[in-house]
Amino acid sequence: MRGGPEPDVDPAILDEIDDAALPGGERRGADIPLGVTGPDQDEDMALTVVPDTPDLEVETDEVAAGADAGVGVEPPPYLSPSSASAFDHCPRRWKFKYVDRLPEPSGQPALVGTFAHRVLELLCELPPEGRTQDTAKALARECWPEMAADPEFAALELDADGERAFRWQGWLAIAGLWTLEDPSDVDVVATERKVSADLGEVPFLGIVDRLDRRNGQLVVSDYKSGTVPRLRFRGDKIQQVLLYAAAINEHEGELPDRARLLYLGQRIIDIPVTPRRLEDATGALAETWGAVGTACSAGEFEAKPGVLCGWCPFAEQCPEGRAELETRLANGNLPDHAPARVLVA
Numbered sequence: 001m002r003g004g005p006e007p008d009v010d011p012a013i014l015d016e017i018d019d020a021a022l023p024g025g026e027r028r029g030a031d032i033p034l035g036v037t038g039p040d041q042d043e044d045m046a047l048t049v050v051p052d053t054p055d056l057e058v059e060t061d062e063v064a065a066g067a068d069a070g071v072g073v074e075p076p077p078y079l080s081p082s083s084a085s086a087f088d089h090c091p092r093r094w095k096f097k098y099v100d101r102l103p104e105p106s107g108q109p110a111l112v113g114t115f116a117h118r119v120l121e122l123l124c125e126l127p128p129e130g131r132t133q134d135t136a137k138a139l140a141r142e143c144w145p146e147m148a149a150d151p152e153f154a155a156l157e158l159d160a161d162g163e164r165a166f167r168w169q170g171w172l173a174i175a176g177l178w179t180l181e182d183p184s185d186v187d188v189v190a191t192e193r194k195v196s197a198d199l200g201e202v203p204f205l206g207i208v209d210r211l212d213r214r215n216g217q218l219v220v221s222d223y224k225s226g227t228v229p230r231l232r233f234r235g236d237k238i239q240q241v242l243l244y245a246a247a248i249n250e251h252e253g254e255l256p257d258r259a260r261l262l263y264l265g266q267r268i269i270d271i272p273v274t275p276r277r278l279e280d281a282t283g284a285l286a287e288t289w290g291a292v293g294t295a296c297s298a299g300e301f302e303a304k305p306g307v308l309c310g311w312c313p314f315a316e317q318c319p320e321g322r323a324e325l326e327t328r329l330a331n332g333n334l335p336d337h338a339p340a341r342v343l344v345a
């Protein structure tokens, strides 16, 4: 986010976290602190990228019961984009969250995203002429008590300066919409549209941040308050918004023309929705759904250790993750700021 503080983090690590953190995505928000310098602005020639233009997410897939290793469990009733992504990144972490239901704190970046998302939702429900920055400020003030009362916000234990910084980060994300588009020019059809659909054989559930109409065609828009990932890490996000488009097609009977990722304060990634892209996205979802079913029936959830173990809230319970952390520590490639470093340092 322009003008924001520059955290002491390795942007390459952040790119990976942006795509993988917060499995389940109970919080609509960034995985990455706002203000992080953006990664390489690689151009994807397959996409229309609108430069200099500005993730907010909610899904709660639930599995019926907790599991012991080797004991089968019921598969979840549906997949959301975030839980599918979480499973793809590390089935063990997915199991800790969705089967064992271990708590996973949202963290400040995600809460900032939640706050910004709520304000933008209310803003875009107003008539076009009311969608001004002054109105957004007023809405932010109205929404603040709700955020301040959130137990997860209290758990951050912010002092007065910290709370001020939080609010400022939230405002930067909100105002970042205007660097992308003038919301008063947008023909908003719906905000927070919950879509439930069978995509192929897969029961899918998602919440679309905003559904617009442009040139007579539907456009799916998804806010992101994290840093634009490098090209090779964008797959999850693009897949997510394409799945929303596929679900809208099933749900509304109208295929969106475009699917957009609005990286607040940064850029828009604008993706033409084509049958081939939808087929690829739903095919990948079906593969994940099959793997989830196999893992649940066997009660075996593979660990996929990697750099993200340093940020995994379940590393203490994961022998493979701890081994990964020890190896990384010994090799000098476990960042000082990785929260799980305390387990092995």
Ligand code: SF4
Pocket: 090, 092, 093, 303, 304, 305, 306, 308, 309, 312, 313, 314, 315, 318, 320, 321, 322
């Ligand atoms: S510590 Fe690493 S391998 Fe273990 S659950 Fe977390 S991400 Fe997966």
